[in-house]
Amino acid sequence: MFRKILKPLASLRLTVVIFALSIFLVFAGTLVQVHTGIWTVVDQYFRSLVVLIELQIFVPKELATIPGAIWFPGGLTLGIAMFINLLAAHAVRFKFRKKRIGIILTHLGVILLLVGEFVTGFAAKEGNMTIREGETINFIEDIRSSEIAIVDQSDPVDDLVVIVPEQLIETDTTISNELIPFTIQVTEWMPNSQMLGPMQAPESRKGLADTGIARELAALPLPRANGVDGATVDAPSAYVTLMNGEQRIGSYLLSVYVDQPQMVVVDGRTYWIALRFARTYKPYSLHLVDFKHDLFTGTQMARNYSSDVRLVDEGRNVDRDVLIYMNHPLRHAGETFYQASFLRDDAGTVLQVVQNPGWMIPYISCTVATLGMLIHFGIRLVPTLRRRS
Amino acid sequence: MNQRMMLRLPGDLKSSMLACGVVMGGLGQLAFLAGCDRAEIHSYRVDREFDGSSVPIVEQKQPAQTESLGVIWKVPLSWTEVETTSSMRITTFRASNGQEIAITAFPGDVGGLIANVNRWRGQIGLDPVDEQGLNEDISHIEGVDVIIVDLAGETIRLIGSIINVGDGQTWFAKAMGPADVVEQVKADLIAFSASLHIHDQADDHDHDADHDHGESLSTPEPASEPVESAASTSSWEVPAQWVAEENASTILMASYLSQSGARITLTSLSGDGGGPLGNINRWRGQLGLPPVESIDPQGVKDLGNGGVLVDLTAPDDSGRMAAGIVPVGGQTLFFKLTGSVAAVEAELQRFEAFINAQGLGKAGTP
Numbered sequence: 139m140f141r142k143i144l145k146p147l148a149s150l151r152l153t154v155v156i157f158a159l160s161i162f163l164v165f166a167g168t169l170v171q172v173h174t175g176i177w178t179v180v181d182q183y184f185r186s187l188v189v190l191i192e193l194q195i196f197v198p199k200e201l202a203t204i205p206g207a208i209w210f211p212g213g214l215t216l217g218i219a220m221f222i223n224l225l226a227a228h229a230v231r232f233k234f235r236k237k238r239i240g241i242i243l244t245h246l247g248v249i250l251l252l253v254g255e256f257v258t259g260f261a262a263k264e265g266n267m268t269i270r271e272g273e274t275i276n277f278i279e280d281i282r283s284s285e286i287a288i289v290d291q292s293d294p295v296d297d298l299v300v301i302v303p304e305q306l307i308e309t310d311t312t313i314s315n316e317l318i319p320f321t322i323q324v325t326e327w328m329p330n331s332q333m334l335g336p337m338q339a340p341e342s343r344k345g346l347a348d349t350g351i352a353r354e355l356a357a358l359p360l361p362r363a364n365g366v367d368g369a370t371v372d373a374p375s376a377y378v379t380l381m382n383g384e385q386r387i388g389s390y391l392l393s394v395y396v397d398q399p400q401m402v403v404v405d406g407r408t409y410w411i412a413l414r415f416a417r418t419y420k421p422y423s424l425h426l427v428d429f430k431h432d433l434f435t436g437t438q439m440a441r442n443y444s445s446d447v448r449l450v451d452e453g454r455n456v457d458r459d460v461l462i463y464m465n466h467p468l469r470h471a472g473e474t475f476y477q478a479s480f481l482r483d484d485a486g487t488v489l490q491v492v493q494n495p496g497w498m499i500p501y502i503s504c505t506v507a508t509l510g511m512l513i514h515f516g517i518r519l520v521p522t523l524r525r526r527s
Numbered sequence: 528m529n530q531r532m533m534l535r536l537p538g539d540l541k542s543s544m545l546a547c548g549v550v551m552g553g554l555g556q557l558a559f560l561a562g563c564d565r566a567e568i569h570s571y572r573v574d575r576e577f578d579g580s581s582v583p584i585v586e587q588k589q590p591a592q593t594e595s596l597g598v599i600w601k602v603p604l605s606w607t608e609v610e611t612t613s614s615m616r617i618t619t620f621r622a623s624n625g626q627e628i629a630i631t632a633f634p635g636d637v638g639g640l641i642a643n644v645n646r647w648r649g650q651i652g653l654d655p656v657d658e659q660g661l662n663e664d665i666s667h668i669e670g671v672d673v674i675i676v677d678l679a680g681e682t683i684r685l686i687g688s689i690i691n692v693g694d695g696q697t698w699f700a701k702a703m704g705p706a707d708v709v710e711q712v713k714a715d716l717i718a719f720s721a722s723l724h725i726h727d728q729a730d731d732h733d734h735d736a737d738h739d740h741g742e743s744l745s746t747p748e749p750a751s752e753p754v755e756s757a758a759s760t761s762s763w764e765v766p767a768q769w770v771a772e773e774n775a776s777t778i779l780m781a782s783y784l785s786q787s788g789a790r791i792t793l794t795s796l797s798g799d800g801g802g803p804l805g806n807i808n809r810w811r812g813q814l815g816l817p818p819v820e821s822i823d824p825q826g827v828k829d830l831g832n833g834g835v836l837v838d839l840t841a842p843d844d845s846g847r848m849a850a851g852i853v854p855v856g857g858q859t860l861f862f863k864l865t866g867s868v869a870a871v872e873a874e875l876q877r878f879e880a881f882i883n884a885q886g887l888g889k890a891g892t893p
Contacts, residue, residue, distance in 0.1 A: 277573075291575065293572075295574075295575065296572045296573060296574050296575055297572065297573050297574075297575055297576060298570060298571075298572055299570060299571055299572070299573055300568065300569070300570040301568065301569055301570065301571075302568050303566035303567070303568070304566075305566040306566060306567075306568065313568075315568045317568055317569075317570050318568065334796075335794070335796035335797075335800040335801050335861075336801065336806070336809060337800060337801020337802065337805040337806055337809065338796065338797075338798070338800065338801050351792060355794070419571065419573060436670060437670060437671070439724075
């Protein structure tokens with residue numbers, strides 16, 4: 139009975155169909171990256187159940203306009219299908235013989251690889267830690283998503299921070315919540331933008347904000363950064379109007395370009411509002427003692443970048459100095475800190491922080507699959523050589 | 528009829544796909560439910576990170592690079608690439624003051640230094656020089672193989688650079704025209720020339736760093752070579768200058784409140800930020816003063832390195848504004864001190880010191 143159910147799932151023809159669909163998906167997913175950011179493509183094409191593929195991506199716009207789109211199974215669907223197909227095939231046809239050990243190992247490697255991507259897709263997190271020399275930072279910024287932070291400093295010691303995630307700013311035109319002392323009306327949301335001065339902005343963009351320190355500036359929407367034309371990070375901005383009940387507080391320009399939180403006064407109390415890259419606070423902190431940027435003598439070519447940091451994690455009883463440099467990341471609390479970038483005038487460092495519980499799986503799976511192939515071909519090679527001699 | 532037109536699939540494949548579909552449907556629902564945790568508004572407490580009257584200054588910019596023949600350069604903010612009319616040219620830029628800068632490259636040393644300098648001298652009606660005379664025309668940029676040639680004819684000036692990036696070619700950047708116009712692009716031309724280098728791995732990481740790390744099926748650990756991020760500028764010694772026109776989105780901002788009640792703000796804008804005259808007239812308008820047609824040198828204080836300070840008071844003494852405009856590379860820093868007449872007076876000295884520390888120290892380079 140069990141076999142009867144599994145048999146259709148184990149079909150080799152199904153394998154071929156899944157492979158064909160996967161090849162097409164990868165092809166379409168590659169083409170669409172000409173116009174769309176890589177992470178949008180990863181989410182829409184490869185980590186989704188279904189994807190709507192626009193036909194226009196196959197023909198340059200300059201040549202012809204092709205309307206329409208087709209629904210297609212997403213990477214998640216195809217990955218799961220391939221996983222089931224592979225497992226079912228082994229369940230149905232599994233016969234342990236010495237000769238087959240290579241094949242079994244190779245398939246085990248492929249299964250592990252699929253599992254690894256599931257783990258990475260669902261559990262991996264990455265972000266940046268930007269630290270100036272002498273500064274101590276205990277949060278990670280996700281440069282692929284932003285948030286509105288509303289800070290209440292009425293407590294003498296610490297700040298109460300209320301976070302409105304980007305997903306809400308994107309979809310909700312009016313944001314109100316018992317945690318926020320005012321209502322936020324999103325007039326314009328720009329996932330990527332550029333900032334212009336008062337004398338640079340076109341007339342149509344002037345006066346959209348009337349309150350806050352950025353009121354004289356103007357933000358212009360830009361297409362999302364796709365990594366092809368130089369820009370790699372989206373710099374979001376938003377025009378919002380804040381309301382205290384029926385009373386209008388003012389229109390603000392919020393942007394990641396504006397580093398300073400802007401003041402909002404509600405019923406005599408002061409709050410601060412800012413649009414910033416999404417933060418995750420950590421139970422540990424990194425203090426940048428020194429950032430070094432060595433050049434090859436007489437050139438502008440970088441020889442080495444290194445960050446001398448002090449890691450303090452009271453919960454884990456850790457207080458130590460660490461040198462992070464190329465190919466020598468810091469591993470702590472399940473996270474890996476890579477030397478990724480630096481600030482202007484070498485004033486600070488940018489560390490990339492990656493948390494991926496499945497980071498070892500691709501290594502293991504590739505080793506297992508390689509071993510499997512070596513054994514399989516070895517088993518066949520030996521008798522062939524014997525026969526020849 | 529319809530039956531025949533349908534795509535005919537083998538029976539076992541049909542049942543395979545059906546079975547797979549059923550299993551997938553179930554798994555899909557699970558995945559959908561798992562992904563349903565819609566982001567919500569939440570709150571937390573953190574140690575005090577900023578003080579309303581003292582906020583760190585952080586730069587945000589997106590350096591842009593252009594590449595041709597495997598050589599990369601950074602384009603000054605005030606330059607725009609224009610259509611190249613000559614087939615000899617790699618590309619042509621036009622600076623914001625209208626001056627054209629031509630970029631060419633030829634194999635080998637193109638006859639050597641003297642020949643090239645004399646060729647340029649000839650173009651603006653100067654006699655050729657020998658090796659001794661050559662030294663007066665040229666200067667070197669430290670750290671890179673770039674020679675700057677500055678020639679002044681009777682009416683025309685030519686500033687050019689001869690660049691050896693090590694790709695077997697000699698690269699030239701040349702600006703020729705009225706002396707004062709050419710002078711304005713000299714700093715940018717020098718910085719541009721120094722930015723030329725052969726495309727290397729670090730340049731690739733510039734594009735890849737924020738995207739290609741460690742999340743795909745087959746990608747191993749993230750590469751850890753340093754790269755420049757959007758929050759940083761280039762390793763070029765005169766930063767802030769090299770941003771492509773279309774990405775000209777640079778602003779750094781800080782705002783302070785003084786005890787006397789005056790507000791100090793600092794904004795950095797790309798290019799000239801609209802120019803001193805336009806901005807001064809805007810500020811005059813804010814204080815109820817009529818616009819002026821030109822900047823009266825008597826009314827502004829020269830801060831050196833191209834920086835100026837204006838001090839404006841409203842006709843009815845209802846408010847006062849001191850503002851510093853300091854060009855730094857391809858950006859302009861705007862410092863503003865606003866408040867009552869007395870509050871501004873009380874802070875003026877500290878304000879000037881602030882401009883000196885934040886702006887002028889970096890101005891005027893290279």
